[in-house]
Structure formats: C-alpha cells, structure tokens
Amino acid sequence: MSVFDEAVRALREWQHDDQPFQLHPGDLGWYRRFGAKSAEDAVRVWRADGEIVAVGLLDGADLLRFTIAPERRQDAELAARLADDVCTPERGVLPSGTVYVESPRGTRFQELMFARGWQSDVPWTPLRLDLGAQLLDPDVSIDVIGHDQADVHAGVIRASFEKSTFTEERWHAMAVGSPYAEARSLVALERGVAVAAIVVWSAGPGRPGLIEPMGVHRDHRGKGFGTAITIAGAAALRELGSSSAIVCTPSSNAGAVATYRAAGFTALPEVHDQRRDQYC
Ligand SMILES: CC(C)(COP(=O)(O)OP(=O)(O)OC[C@H]1O[C@@H](n2cnc3c(N)ncnc32)[C@H](O)[C@@H]1OP(=O)(O)O)[C@@H](O)C(=O)NCCC(=O)NCCS
Incomplete structure (x- = not known):
C-alpha cells in the first residue's frame, strides 16, 4: 500500500464528531487532483512502533496541514519529536523562512510550537451540520457528476475560484484516488x-x-445557488453514511460563512494556523 493510502486510512479512523477540526481524508483526496506522484510526495507520516501516529499534507511550499492520532495528542515525547521535525528545515518537512502549520487545537504539539515562538495566524471558521437532523430542501436541479461530465464540474469550479487551476484532467486524477471511492461531485443547474x-x-x-x-x-451569485449546492452536498454525505458535514473557511470569506449558515450549518469557535517568521 502507498504511503498516501496508508495516510488516508489513518485519517479516516481519526475522524469523530467530538474531535476538533482536523485534516480529513477528503483533503488528501482533493490534493490527489495533482496526480499520484505529487500526492505521494506531499504526504508525510510519523510512526511509532510501526503505527502511523501523525499525518501531514504539504499543501503548497510553505503550509503543512497536519494532525495527530487522537490518543497521542497529549504525548509530550511525540510532540517534541514532531516539533523538532517541523521546525528543522534540513529534515525536509518545511523550508526555512515564513511557514504555516495547521493542526487541531489543544495538543501538546501546539503548546510546544507556541513556546518556541510560533504565532497564531489569521482566523478560520469551521462550520458543522448534524446530518441526523432534518435537512433543508435544495430547491434546484442537481446532477451527480460521473467521468463523462468532468469538464462541466471543473468548469464551474474554475469560474468560482479566481486562481483555480482545476481541469477535466485534474478531476479524473482526483477521481482515481482512493479517497474518491467515498466522495461525490455535484453541480446545480439553472435551466440546464x-x-x-x-x-x-x-x-x-x-x-x-x-x-x-x-x-x-x-x-450566477446572489441567487441562492451556494446555499442550494451546499444542502445537496450535505444530503449526499448523509446518503454515504456521514454523521455530520464539516467545512472550514477563512473568517474573512463572509460570503462563504453566510452561505454555510444559510444551509443550516453552525459556526464553531475560530481556529488559527501557526506561523513562524524566523527559525524557531
Ligand atoms: C461564497 C459563495 C459560494 C456564495 O454563493 P451565492 O450563490 O452567492 O450564495 P447564496 O446566494 O446562496 O447566499 C447565501 C447567503 O450568503 C450571503 N452572501 C453571499 N455572498 C456574500 C458576500 N460576498 N458577502 C456577504 N454575504 C454574502 C447571502 O446574502 C445569503 O445570506 P442570507 O441567507 O442571509 O440571505 C460564492 O460567492 C463563491 O463561490 N465564492 C468563491 C468560492 C468560495 O469562496 N467558496 C467557499 C469556499 S469554502
């Protein structure tokens, strides 16, 4: 099994509704759009006694998105090992200069990073929707995208995000990754x-x-389509057996936060990446 697939398996087991917002198998699944080799190269795992105890995704050159096995989050020895690796450019986790680490709140690792001079970066808002409760009605026509409509889905994502490089080819690369076995791509339609x-x-x-x-x-903004596609996505997750739908967006993205709320999501306390401007 590839390290990427091993990491996905570990991350899957660490997801629980009572855990703080953390790296999800879907984050690796979305990164998989860059191809198998890029995805494999971007993943870092830490092991103890052969077991994976922490997983990171290098999401760009200067950002490590990272989580630790829930039962190991207060382990001081592991925290020191992880912090040493993350803080030492020669170990090949993060380069020197300004870098960012996303990790779940409340761990010994985070405490240690603050003690070493890392700062809180800009706020992000996690939002959550309990899928045991009644969902709103999306009230628009929804298509579930298969391989033959990858261009349609990728085209809308490109028209939604200013710097998006998503393409039909990247959709296919994403869809052959192991996490996509439990994923769905949807589009909302207005008059076709x-x-x-x-x-x-x-x-x-x-x-x-x-x-x-x-x-x-x-x-096509401002007509309720953001709310509608979010509700449709939540309904798809419920069909897949998920207990809740979660998402995290920069708090500065007022439109996104408002849209998730309109779809029934509740905002959770803000979270922050940790940033280092110099060596720690
Ligand atoms: C954020 C986004 C999805 C909103 O889509 P939309 O179709 O315009 O949203 P809706 O029409 O369903 O609006 C839902 C709510 O958000 C509010 N809203 C939408 N855009 C807003 C903005 N820029 N600022 C403040 N509120 C905004 C609406 O007023 C509405 O609130 P209400 O329910 O209280 O009336 C869209 O602007 C977008 O695609 N942005 C770029 C991609 C992005 O940021 N995605 C989210 C990343 S996690």
Missing part, C-alpha cells in the same frame, strides 16, 4: 446550465464528512 459545484468526502459511516471545494460561478 451548471452554475454551482461541490465535492463532498465521506470518511465512512458514522464519521464527519468534508466539503472541499464548493463554489458558485461568478455570473
């Missing part, structure tokens, strides 16, 4: 035209499922 798109990622029955990404074509 695709106007909004989402990918939702289950982590297995009874576990939280992730939204990544969700967007509305820039020519």
Whole structure:
C-alpha cells in the first residue's frame, strides 16, 4: 500500500464528531487532483512502533496541514519529536523562512510550537451540520457528476475560484484516488446550465464528512445557488453514511460563512494556523 493510502486510512479512523477540526481524508483526496506522484510526495507520516501516529499534507511550499492520532495528542515525547521535525528545515518537512502549520487545537504539539515562538495566524471558521437532523430542501436541479461530465464540474469550479487551476484532467486524477471511492461531485443547474459545484468526502459511516471545494460561478451569485449546492452536498454525505458535514473557511470569506449558515450549518469557535517568521 502507498504511503498516501496508508495516510488516508489513518485519517479516516481519526475522524469523530467530538474531535476538533482536523485534516480529513477528503483533503488528501482533493490534493490527489495533482496526480499520484505529487500526492505521494506531499504526504508525510510519523510512526511509532510501526503505527502511523501523525499525518501531514504539504499543501503548497510553505503550509503543512497536519494532525495527530487522537490518543497521542497529549504525548509530550511525540510532540517534541514532531516539533523538532517541523521546525528543522534540513529534515525536509518545511523550508526555512515564513511557514504555516495547521493542526487541531489543544495538543501538546501546539503548546510546544507556541513556546518556541510560533504565532497564531489569521482566523478560520469551521462550520458543522448534524446530518441526523432534518435537512433543508435544495430547491434546484442537481446532477451527480460521473467521468463523462468532468469538464462541466471543473468548469464551474474554475469560474468560482479566481486562481483555480482545476481541469477535466485534474478531476479524473482526483477521481482515481482512493479517497474518491467515498466522495461525490455535484453541480446545480439553472435551466440546464451548471452554475454551482461541490465535492463532498465521506470518511465512512458514522464519521464527519468534508466539503472541499464548493463554489458558485461568478455570473450566477446572489441567487441562492451556494446555499442550494451546499444542502445537496450535505444530503449526499448523509446518503454515504456521514454523521455530520464539516467545512472550514477563512473568517474573512463572509460570503462563504453566510452561505454555510444559510444551509443550516453552525459556526464553531475560530481556529488559527501557526506561523513562524524566523527559525524557531
Ligand atoms: C461564497 C459563495 C459560494 C456564495 O454563493 P451565492 O450563490 O452567492 O450564495 P447564496 O446566494 O446562496 O447566499 C447565501 C447567503 O450568503 C450571503 N452572501 C453571499 N455572498 C456574500 C458576500 N460576498 N458577502 C456577504 N454575504 C454574502 C447571502 O446574502 C445569503 O445570506 P442570507 O441567507 O442571509 O440571505 C460564492 O460567492 C463563491 O463561490 N465564492 C468563491 C468560492 C468560495 O469562496 N467558496 C467557499 C469556499 S469554502
């Protein structure tokens, strides 16, 4: 089994509704759009006694998105080992200069990083929807995207995010990755035209499922399509057995936060990446 697939398996097991927001198998699944080799190269795992105890995703050159096995989060020895690796550029986890680490709140690792001079970066808002409760009605026509409509889905995502490089080819690369076995791509249609798109990622029955990404074509905003595609994504996650739908967006993205709330999500306390401007 590849390290990527091993990491996905570990992350899947660590998802629980009572855990703080953390790296999800869907994050690796979405990264898989860059191809098998890039995804394998971007994943870091730490092991103890042969077991994976921490997983990181290098999401760009300067950001490590990272989580630790729930039962190991207060382990001081592991925290020191992880912090040493993350803080030492020669170990090949993060380069020197300004870098960012996303990790779940409340761990010994985070405490240690603050003690070593890392700072809180800008706030992000996690949001959550309990899928045991009644969902709103999306009230628009929704298509589930298969291989033959990858271009439609990718086109809407490109028209939603200014810097998106998503393409039909990247959709296919994403869809052959192991996490996509439990994912769905949807689009919302207005008179037959695709106007909004989402990918939702289950982590297995009874576990939280992730939204990544969700967007509305820039020519079709302000008409409720963001709310509608989010509700449709949540319904797809419920069909896949997820206990909740989760998402995290920069708090500065007021439109996204408002849209998730309109779809029934509740905002959780803000979270922050940790940033280092110099060596720690
Ligand atoms: C955020 C986004 C999805 C909103 O799509 P939309 O179709 O315009 O959203 P809706 O029409 O369903 O609006 C839902 C709510 O959000 C509010 N809203 C939408 N855009 C807003 C903005 N820029 N600022 C403040 N509120 C906004 C609406 O007023 C509405 O609130 P209400 O229910 O209280 O009336 C869209 O702007 C987009 O695709 N942005 C770029 C991609 C992105 O940021 N995706 C989310 C990343 S996690």
